[in-house]
Amino acid sequence: MDWMIMLAQLLLSLSFLVAVHEMGHLLAAKYFGMRVEQFSIGFPPKLWSFRKGDTEYAISAIPLGGYVKISGMIDESLDTEAMNQPPQPWEFRSKPAWQRLIVMLGGIVVNVIVGILIFIGLTFFLGDTYxxxxxxxxxxxxxxxxxxxxxxxxxxxxxxxxxxxxxxxxxxxxxxxxxxxxxxxxxxxxxxxxxxxxxxxxxxxxxxxxxxxxxxFLSLRMAPVIAQVQPGSVAEKMGLRAGDRIVEANGAPIQYKDQIDKQVQAMVKDSLSGNSDTVAIKVNRAGAEVAMKADFKNFRRQKMLGILVDSTPSEDFIKRAEERVTYGLIESIPLGTKRAFSMLTANVKAFGRVITGKLSAQKSISGPLGIMKAFGNQWDWARFWTLTGVLSLVLAFMNLLPIPALDGGHVMFLSYEIISRRKPSDKFLETAQKVGMLFLLALMVFIFANDIIKMVTPD
CATH class of the missing domain: 2.30.42 (Pdz3 Domain)
Incomplete structure (x- = not known):
């Protein structure tokens, strides 16, 4: 059941992001009078579709992407037969290079805008708890x-x-x-x-x-308050109760949970080695100190005291330490925008370290399975929209990479055309598209395999 909740969140997030990304291409293309043949969320086989005007809108079976098919454009379909026909006024290839460039940037721009809007919304509706x-x-x-x-x-x-x-x-x-x-x-x-x-x-x-x-990595040091006593344990024999705060163990003063953990380990070690079988605990119970002792001899096989110490912060600590900050809409706009770009900058830095070898690609890169795990096994809308905002910005950045078959590849060739005033041949673009698709396919295989290896390998 847990994996179904994680998968549902992943598919909802990706479907939303792919839809807005491809919608950016579609709207720009239609604005410049280009014919859009198909708008699909997911990759074939097609599950459901309807037609409006010249465009077929579809939902397809493989929910790991999507595409917009624009007439006269060399894309994933590699429709070379159509490209051999004379150019038509409504085709992508017939339009000025600057219009084609805007169309290819449309999805990227929309993803950046959506990411910013999500972080503005999170800032406004949720505020911050520090x-x-x-x-x-x-x-x-x-x-x-x-x-x-x-x-x-x-x-x-x-x-x-x-x-x-x-x-x-x-x-x-x-x-x-x-x-x-x-x-x-x-x-x-x-x-x-x-x-x-x-x-x-x-x-x-x-x-x-x-x-x-x-x-x-790091966590808060908690007071050693007993949350649960195991039946039949040394702790139960001694008379320890839930709610007791341990203040001393075998003569050593105790202030924090980690200290009682070490003392229990020492007690077990002493008992197993025959040095001592006496367990002495002093607790604060309802404002009064209570001292207790027990013989550990008959409980050696358990190798534990039999208590569960509360690992949650006390209400008093939360009251002192938490600071709640709320923001008005006007405040949320620049702050949310700053957070979005900070997140984007951090991911670009991390990507740069992977490229330069300072970070391991195997450890640093996560694919759909790793992202699915990040959503968690409980539906938390704050976490869902935070991750969706991050993914929207990452999707924009990754699509801008100058790799044929990605938007960034088209942007690279169109930028060359605008600067040099020479258009690359259709044959060259077709070959580049094939090479880019092979590269992306190999990258996807690596990412999926890496996800699986990380899931089955202990941290």
Whole structure:
């Protein structure tokens, strides 16, 4: 059932983006008097269609793209028979180069506009909810996971600067600009001293692989409040209850969940090695301290205390740390536009690092399966529209790449024609289209295979 929810979100998002992209081509072509033979969402075989005027509108079976067939244009159909006929006034090839260029840019422009509008809408309707960095630092700093430890962070670190500059919100630590910054660093306060922790150029690869489990990088240090006691466990024998806050374990003071985890591991190790079978826990229960002891000897096989510690922030912390910001429509327009272009810039930077070899293509590039996973197994409209906005901008950028068979390939050849005033031959354009299609087919095979490998390979 989970995969069906993810797939439904992916198909809805892609269908919407393909529709508006191809509509951009269609509207521009019709404006300049070109005949549009077919408008299709998805690739053949055709599932359903209707005709209006000269244009057939269709929904096809393979929902991973779409196309607009404009008369007199060398495109995916490679209709060479039609191209051998004399040019007609309504055909793409009969129009001035500048008009043809606008038609080919139409889909890209619409995708950029749609991406901007989505981010403006998200800003206006949802606003922002931030977590104040200072409140995290006051509460004991961060709990650092293995990916954070790889770059030199340690549990208890208080992150005070990013790239040498003060910052205010937790979200600044994770944003794309920070992770893709050149010579980036986190400045942390540890044991009363400030240290600079460099952010490796390829760190975003590890960060992206940990998104399904954010604690692999950084998470909040939670108070050790028991959420659940396992029946028949040492904890139950001792008398521990849900709601107890652990303040001491075997004589060691406890402030955070990660500390009790370490103490439990030490208790188990001592018991299994025969050094000690006594478990001593002190808790705060309804404002009073309660001390408890148990013999671990008969529970060695469990190798655990039998408690589940609450991993959600307390209401008091949320009240202190959360900052809610709302925006009027006038404020949302420049802010949403800025966020859209920041997202686009970050993706262009990441693509550049892949091309130059600074980032692994295998780890950094995701296809339909990877995108489907990003939507999640629960329908969250805020996440859906955020990802759709990002995809719209990425689609615009990828389509602008100067690869034959993409809009950018046509833009490249039309730009050459406008500058040189020489039109490439139809034979050359046909050959370029075939080469581009083969390249894109090979790229799609790589992306699908890469998605499958990442899904079956543990992070």
């Amino acid at each position: 977590i104040l960095k200072d409140e995290i630092n006051k509460s004991g700093g961060f709990l650092v996971g293995p990916i954070g430890e790889q770059i030199g962070l340690k549990t208890g670190d208080q992150i005070v600067k990013i790239n040498g500059k003060e910052f205010k919100y937790l979200q600044d630590i994770f944003n794309m600009e920070t992770l893709l910054s050149t010579n980036g660093s986190y400045t942390v306060e540890r044991d009363g001293k400030e240290l600079d922790i460099p952010i490796p150029a390829d760190f975003i690869e590890n960060f992206s692989s940990s998104k399904s489990n954010p604690g692999q």
